[in-house]
Structure formats: C-alpha cells, structure tokens
Amino acid sequence: MAGDTDCVIRIRNLVNAFGNQVIHDGVDLDVRRGEVIGIVGGSGAGKSVMLRTVVGLNRPRSGSIEVLGRDVLHMTEEEQRELETHWGVLFQDGALFSSLTVAQNIEVPLKEDLHLPERLMAEIAACKIGMVGLPPEAADKYPAQLSGGMRKRAGLARALALDPEILFLDEPTAGLDPIGAAAFDQLIKDLQSSLGLTVFLVTHDLDSLFAICDRVAVLIDKKMRVATLDEHLRDDHPWIHAYFHGPRGRAARPAEAADRAPAVR
C-alpha cells in the first residue's frame, strides 16, 4: 500500500513509446482523491495514450502506475477485474455497444458480477439514465438512434453503473455544441461533488478546463507539468503560454482570472 491514501492515482517515471517514437519520457503524476484533473496537450502529445495506459489498455515501456494503492502493471487477472469495478471510463464517442439498447448497455457492468434480479437492474439503469439527464424514453433506444450528445450521456451512465470512485473521461465535450458542452460540464461537476468522484479528464476544451478542473496537467516535451490554472497562466513556456493566452484561451477564461494574469506578467 502506498503511504499517502489521499492519492488515488500515482504515476512514476512512466515511459511510453511506439517503435522508435517516444511519447512519454519519465512522466510523474499524482491525482488526489476527489479532485478533477484536466489533462491537456497538443494533438499527438499522448493524452489519450496516457488515459489508456492508466486503465490498462496500453502497456508502458517502463515506469510504475498505482491506482488506489495497487500496482496496475503487476497484478493478476482477478485483481485487475476487481480494480476495474472501481473506475468507469467514458470513451470519445461513448463506445456504446451498438447491438444493445441504452438500458442494456448500462446493465452490462451490473450483470457481470452482481447477480442482481432483472427488475432491479432495469430500475438501477432507469435511475442512472435520469441522473445523466436523459429522458426515460432513451432507455429502449439503440445507440444509432441517439444524437452525439445523448450517446455521450449514455456512455457516462454506463461508466457510472457501478458507482466507481474514479471516472476517466476522454474528450467528453468534443463534438458537442457550446450549450450541450456547458451542460455536460455542469453534469460532471454535479455528479463529481454528489458522488464524491475523482475525475481524470482528457480534454481540448478550454471552457471545460476553466469550468470544472481543480488542477491541470499539461503534457509537453514528453513530460507532465501539473499546476493549478492560475499557475499555468503565469507559466512562460512558449507552448503553455500560447495555449492559455491564445484567442480561444482568453475567450474561455473567466473574467477575474483574465484580469489577474496580465497584472502578474
């Protein structure tokens, strides 16, 4: 067990490479319990690879990853399965099973281990559908019949089916209209505070970063720089500066942060 129990994900000296191309070269990251951490970086900087590595879909070249105090890279299959019930993952386009209805999608993780009666499963599924803000009729629809935003909400409902402690989100607001994206941010914020979730958020959406993230980890030069937004705004690394002070960054920043940042520089 790791000594620090308030640290749910602990990454040390992680190296990821595909062939000769090194993606991450010695990344360190601590995610604290109950926080929303945003992972940003340029296209191809390896944000999604990072997420996939933590949830065990991608094996790193070296380094160590501990989730909830357990070593992800050296565990038996049973331990792995047990650990997987403690996290939920929302993939970019929801990754719903296209042959199942929304309710059946949510029931998939419930069915796996719990031996719940059919009716109770249907009731829990209906409850989750309500919690992510989908109308009750969505339960019997197939993913192909839903809009992109609804698919993401349904994917979120599936990720939340087992009431996980950690929620991994891969670009949750990509492809949503600004109103839908803002509503989704609010939904994540609500669920995060009421369910006590730790959220690992990979995103490009500056609005999301400013709206819901407690800390932001920037993947840059194959390393990770973790800080609060205020600190990033003061950082003079050229890429970070361009990212947060570009036209989109300025537009997304809340007023007080925008006032403060130039004063410091």
Next chain:
Amino acid sequence: MAAAATILASEERGDTVLRAEGEWLVARAAELDRTLHNLQLPQGRHVTLDLSGVDRLDSAGAWLLLRTEHELAARGNRVEFANLAQRFAPLLEQVRSRGVVEPLPHPIPAHHTFVGFLERLGRITAMLLQRVYDILGFTGLVTVTVMRLFRQPRRLRVIATLVQMEVVGLNAMPIVGLLSFLIGVVMAYQGADQLRRFGAEIYTVNLLGISVLRELGVLLSAIIIAGRSGSAFTAQIGTMQVNEEIDALRTLGLDPVEVLVLPRLFGLGITLPLIVFYADFMGLLGGGLMSWAALGINPPNFFTQLHTAISQSTLWVGVLKAPFFAAIISLVGCYEGLNVTRSAESVGRLTTQSVVESIFFVIVTDAVFSIVFSMLKI
C-alpha cells in the same frame, strides 16, 4: 463488522421505525432488494427511515432508499428520513432530483400468447414480402444505372471492375478448382458403385459428364462465390455505410450504385461464367481420374464415351446460367450492404442474410431453369 447491509423494522411510541444499516452499495443491492421485498410495509402510519447505521452509500443504495420511501408513501404513510449523515445528503438529493424513483411496472411479454404468435407470423410475412419488393426495386435502380452507362460508356469504372474481377474471380480459382475436382471424384466413385450392379460401369462417364456440366459445376461455383464474395460485398459496403462513407460519396456527387455496385456486378458477371467453365473442367478431370483408377476406363475410352454422352449444348446450358447467378449474388450482396444501419450488429446480421438469400435465390433460379429447359426439350 457491519459489512452486510440490512434494514430492520421496529415500533417506537406508536411510530414505525425502519433502521437501515451497513453498506448500501450496488454490490449489496441484490440482498437488500430481497430484504426490502420481504419487509411488511405498514399502512397509514408515521414511518421514520433511520439512516444512522448506514456506513457507506452509493447511488444504487440511495435509489433503494428512495424507492422504499416511494412505496411507503404510496401506502398512505407519512415518511421522513432521520439521522442522514451530512456526507450522504448531496448524493441522496442528486438521485432524488434527477433519477427516476418510480419502480418499473412488471411488463408481461406479449409473445407467449397465441395472439402474439399470430402477430409475429404476420409481421415476418409482411417483412419477407417487403424484402422481395425492395430487392426488385433495387434491381430496377441498378438496371437504370446500367442503361445510363450505355449512353455514357465513359462512366464505367474500368479499374474498379478489373480489381473486382481479380478479387472475386481469379482469387477464387484455387478453392473452386479443388472442390470441383473432389466433387468429380465423389460423383464418379458413387456412380460407379451403383452402376456396377447392372454391369453398366461405362455409363459412369455419362452420369459424370451430364451432372457436372449441367448442374454441379455452375451450382458449386455459385454457392462458393456467394459465400466468399457475396458476404464480402455486404461487409465492405456495410462497413462503409457505418462510417458514413456512402453518404460522403453522395455529397461528392458520386452515385454509390455506379461506384460500388456496378464494378461488382460486372466483375462477377464476367468472371463467373469463366469460373464455371474452369469448375466444369476440374470436375471432369477429377471424375476421369477416378474412373481410370477405380474402373479402369482409360483416357481414350473416357473421351469416346464422353463424346457420345454430351453435346455442346450440355456445356452451354450450364455456363448460360452463370451470368444470372452472378447478378443475383452481386445484387443481393450489395443491396444488403446498403441496408446496413449504423451498428456493428447489423453488419453481421445482414452479411449472414445476404449469403442465405443469395444461395436461396440461386437454387430457386436453377429450378426455374430446369423447368424451362425441359419444356424447351434441351
């Protein structure tokens, strides 16, 4: 150890108190659900749901609590929560405000009744008729596109057609050849076994020649190609449909029928007759070798006998059917591919369906040909 979760009922000063205890988590939901169902719920009383014993709570547990509250209220009780720990309040509030609290009604499956059976029968019949109608419509659409091609021959996609000829024709030669050869061997062997009883071994050659040339060569090739290429047509076009590639074609002003269907139709239409000719040859080769080995009919005798048994028309009757079968396989394969909706499951289902349908139509058409030929005395 308060690991288990439960709920206990007791009476206090005329009020009913339900005391929830332990871990109200989704992992315990099954046993909690059972306990709650066995609980005798009072009517028209004041009920307190005491949550002081709850160690942990997740949304499934919260939902079970709220469902219990709902059921109690439905029986005319006044319900209140007591001793709700501060850390659980937001969760309970979230589930109450967003989650659906009403228990689901028990649905009665309709298909277990006789009326349900009739309904399904009718539905399936209507669906089948609709399919036949749709495939006819698609055939018409393709015909119109082919007609347009006659006026503007430059619109024919030569490269794509050649590629299809290679993929569906040339690449199928090893498997078609091997299977035809083996069928020839089996036919000769079985035929010889029966005919020997009458001392008519030599007629094995007649049997072989007529059955391979008229029926087996063409049917076998068509069935192999339907399984090999008809399924590929559906899967390729279906996957394109899933990725919205077909829609992309349309928006670029390209006609999917012209770009995707016609090369496959022509590629198969040109190569299937050739494949049939080749299958005929391999079937006769296998049968001939077997006759030589098992019956001692040497090649010169074999050819002399074959010459008396068949005429040119025997060969043409078989090969003539090939373009029709080719049209059936490619049209059904492409039609089902274009029918795919945006799900992985529908690609699989329609691929299966495409193979079954094309083999079915091939055999039905073959039967029609037999009747027509016998009326024409060919």
